[in-house]
Amino acid sequence: MKVVLNDLVKNFANSERAAVNRINLVIDDGELAVLLGPSGCGKTTTLRMIAGLEQPDSGRITIADRDITDLAPKDRRVAMVFQNFSMYPTMNVYDNIAFPLHAIKMDRKAIDQTVREMARLVNIDHLLERGVRQVSGGEAQRVALARAMVRRPEVFLMDEPLSNLDAKLRVQLRTEIKRLHQDTGTTFIFVTHDQEEAMTLGDKIIVMNQGDIQQVGTPHEVFFAPRNAFVANFVGTPSMNMLRGRARAGDDGGFRAELPGFELRLPDRFAAGLRRMRGDQVIWGIRPEAIRLVAAPAENTVTGEVELVEALGSRDLIFARVGEQLFGVIVDALESAQVGDTCHLHFDGAKMHLFNAETEDSLLQFSAAEPA
Amino acid sequence: MRVPTSERALAYVILIALAALVLIPVLFGSITAFKPQIIWVSSPPTWIFEPTLENFEFVFIQRKGWQYLRNSLIISSGSVIIALLLGVPAAYAFARFRFRGSKALMQWLISLRMIPPIVVGLPFYAMFLFLERGLNIGLRDTYPGLIITYQTFLLPLVIWMMRGYFVELPAAMEESAMVEGYTRLGALLRVVLPVVWPGIVATAILNFIFAWNEFFLALILSGNRTSTLPMSAGTYIVRTRVEWGNLFAVNLIIMVPVIVLTIILRRQLVKGLTFGILE
Ligand SMILES: Nc1ncnc2c1ncn2[C@@H]1O[C@H](COP(=O)(O)OP(=O)(O)OP(=O)(O)O)[C@@H](O)[C@H]1O
Ligand SMILES: [Mg+2]
Numbered sequence: 001m002k003v004v005l006n007d008l009v010k011n012f013a014n015s016e017r018a019a020v021n022r023i024n025l026v027i028d029d030g031e032l033a034v035l036l037g038p039s040g041c042g043k044t045t046t047l048r049m050i051a052g053l054e055q056p057d058s059g060r061i062t063i064a065d066r067d068i069t070d071l072a073p074k075d076r077r078v079a080m081v082f083q084n085f086s087m088y089p090t091m092n093v094y095d096n097i098a099f100p101l102h103a104i105k106m107d108r109k110a111i112d113q114t115v116r117e118m119a120r121l122v123n124i125d126h127l128l129e130r131g132v133r134q135v136s137g138g139e140a141q142r143v144a145l146a147r148a149m150v151r152r153p154e155v156f157l158m159d160e161p162l163s164n165l166d167a168k169l170r171v172q173l174r175t176e177i178k179r180l181h182q183d184t185g186t187t188f189i190f191v192t193h194d195q196e197e198a199m200t201l202g203d204k205i206i207v208m209n210q211g212d213i214q215q216v217g218t219p220h221e222v223f224f225a226p227r228n229a230f231v232a233n234f235v236g237t238p239s240m241n242m243l244r245g246r247a248r249a250g251d252d253g254g255f256r257a258e259l260p261g262f263e264l265r266l267p268d269r270f271a272a273g274l275r276r277m278r279g280d281q282v283i284w285g286i287r288p289e290a291i292r293l294v295a296a297p298a299e300n301t302v303t304g305e306v307e308l309v310e311a312l313g314s315r316d317l318i319f320a321r322v323g324e325q326l327f328g329v330i331v332d333a334l335e336s337a338q339v340g341d342t343c344h345l346h347f348d349g350a351k352m353h354l355f356n357a358e359t360e361d362s363l364l365q366f367s368a369a370e371p372a
Numbered sequence: 373m374r375v376p377t378s379e380r381a382l383a384y385v386i387l388i389a390l391a392a393l394v395l396i397p398v399l400f401g402s403i404t405a406f407k408p409q410i411i412w413v414s415s416p417p418t419w420i421f422e423p424t425l426e427n428f429e430f431v432f433i434q435r436k437g438w439q440y441l442r443n444s445l446i447i448s449s450g451s452v453i454i455a456l457l458l459g460v461p462a463a464y465a466f467a468r469f470r471f472r473g474s475k476a477l478m479q480w481l482i483s484l485r486m487i488p489p490i491v492v493g494l495p496f497y498a499m500f501l502f503l504e505r506g507l508n509i510g511l512r513d514t515y516p517g518l519i520i521t522y523q524t525f526l527l528p529l530v531i532w533m534m535r536g537y538f539v540e541l542p543a544a545m546e547e548s549a550m551v552e553g554y555t556r557l558g559a560l561l562r563v564v565l566p567v568v569w570p571g572i573v574a575t576a577i578l579n580f581i582f583a584w585n586e587f588f589l590a591l592i593l594s595g596n597r598t599s600t601l602p603m604s605a606g607t608y609i610v611r612t613r614v615e616w617g618n619l620f621a622v623n624l625i626i627m628v629p630v631i632v633l634t635i636i637l638r639r640q641l642v643k644g645l646t647f648g649i650l651e
Contacts, residue, residue, distance in 0.1 A: 051547075051551050052550075052551070053547050053550070053551070072550075072555070073547075073550040073551045074550060074551070074552070074553045074554060074555065076551075078551060079551060079552070080547075080548065080551045082542075082544035082547070082548060083544075084542050084544055085542045085544035085545055085548055088545065088548075088549075088563050088567075089567055090563070090566040090567055099549070099552060099562075099563075100552035100553050103552060103553030103554050103558075104553060144548075147548075147552065148552075151552070151553065
């Protein structure tokens with residue numbers, strides 16, 4: 001079901017900054033939305049307000065056009081999986097999954113059928129008699145998933161459900177959550193601070209910072225067209241190379257960026273934004289993947305020295321020093337360089353990012369219809 | 373956990389010495405309870421004799437021991453039940469919610485445990501007297517009177533112990549149940565209470581023992597109708613002599629239920645007292 005957050009605000013008594021700062025958000029029916037942001041940015045608080053475990057100071061929450069802001073958690077038809085809790089310790093797997101069904105006084109036969117069906121869906125149907133001490137962390141998390149799904153919620157909330165699992169299991173369960181989403185068609189809201197998890201799972205990613213929504217978009221949009229310097233820096237590993245500098249009009253009618261140690265011609269798509277900007281201070285950015293090592297200097301290249309090489313498998317991450325600045329560059333492992341080599345870095349103009357240094361907003365023009 | 377044999381042996385020696393220190397007088401007294409009156413205080417003590425139940429018979433039948441036992445059972449169980457009914461929800465609230473003065477209130481509660489009984493006993497006596505004369509509410513020498521008074525000492529213990537158990541549990545446990553269709557109370561009863569059950573048992577036992585052994589408040593606030601076992605023990609120490617055999621018979625009657633209770637519930641007691649420390 002469609003979830004709408006309207007001017008939602010939450011302050012905690014003992015902190016000066018709002019945990020959630022007047023956010024607006026629409027999550028469409030059947031979408032898998034991911035709340036992504038650094039620790040303390042308000043993801044959990046937002047989720048808990050949707051679940052009814054936290055009361056907002058102001059603002060409204062609707063699910064399928066039903067205002068649920070003042071309803072008790074049990075009446076919201078949502079389900080939630082928690083980060084640090086999976087199974088009720090005094091019940092076995094079967095009773096855990098059946099637990100929400102007892103609340104609606106379902107008859108025993110129907111309960112039995114539903115429990116077995118759900119257990120099968122998350123591959124724990126062979127564990128039904130096991131107690132909490134006889135299942136692994138991953139299995140316990142599956143129990144939590146099954147228990148959450150069993151009442152067919154309208155919205156399924158998940159607060160970092162995978163963060164306590166080891167890397168391999170995390171990837172595996174991530175795939176299963178994606179499949180569960182496809183099979184059920186329920187609206188999912190998934191919280192994580194792991195941007196890779198967000199990228200692989202989300203239909204829609206909501207990037208948050210300090211209680212504000214920074215950007216809402218597809219994984220591609222937040223990666224390739226970050227709306228501000230925060231999103232650009234937060235999304236993507238290794239993170240974007242970013243430099244502060246000055247923009248000025250060039251002789252050819254285009255714009256140039258004066259950056260510490262070198263100068264660049266800026267692509268024309270920033271021109272309109274630059275002309276409208278007050279002042280001339282900018283943040284220029286380029287992802288490590290958008291830099292190539294070339295044989296000789298040319299336009300939009302700088303020369304530096306390789307300081308560190310990290311193997312990432314099929315590719316290497318090189319750190320090259322250009323003056324004061326250290327550039328991360330991702331190259332094919334077969335075309336890698338040695339520490340101490342002189343290298344020429346070529347910046348692909350089509351993949352450059354530029355932000356107003358004062359507001360940190362992108363200097364690309366976004367259509368006004370999109371919410372910021 | 374593996375402990376080296378030498379350390380283990382040392383631990384046993386210390387534990388046995390400590391146990392002996394506590395148990396030898398108890399054992400000596402308990403033997404006396406079965407001695408006929410003529411050898412109660414024989415010197416040197418008689419070790420070989422034909423055990424008799426005449427002291428118990430005297431204490432129970434002649435001196436209305438049954439009544440004292442009944443009073444003790446009613447007052448102790450009643451006190452524990454009331455303390456749990458009030459204290460467990462209070463402990464939960466202290467564990468989960470921060471409210472104005474919650475911290476100060478907790479500290480005040482623990483300070484109640486440090487007050488000597490006389491500081492509480494006399495005001496209660498005065499208050500009961502006032503209620504009796506002014507409002508015609510009789511609490512002196514009644515079960516409710518003592519049960520209410522004992523809450524001064526039992527409630528803080530229940531709240532402090534149970535709060536510890538609740539704090540250990542992730543709040544997500546009952547929050548999960550709340551999202552899954554239960555009220556907070558429903559979540560508390562169905563998922564939290566079963567988990568802290570051993571803690572409740574341990575709390576109940578410790579509180580029961582306090583109420584069961586309590587002497588001073590009972591002395592001030594009870595009377596003919598509600599005298600407890602410890603008070604009856606006092607009656608065997610009279611101005612001219614001590615009726616040792618009878619006294620120790622009463623002592624045994626006081627001790628046995630506590631020992632039996634502890635043995636029956638010892639697994640829960642250990643689980644409860646080591647909650648969160650051991651798996
Ligand atoms: N119960 C609370 N009392 C006081 N402050 C709180 C409470 N819960 C959260 N906060 C504060 O609100 C802010 C947002 O917290 P929240 O838990 O929503 O962050 P988060 O994005 O989920 O972070 P994480 O990734 O670490 O889980 C933080 O600054 C946090 O300290
Ligand atoms: Mg969180």
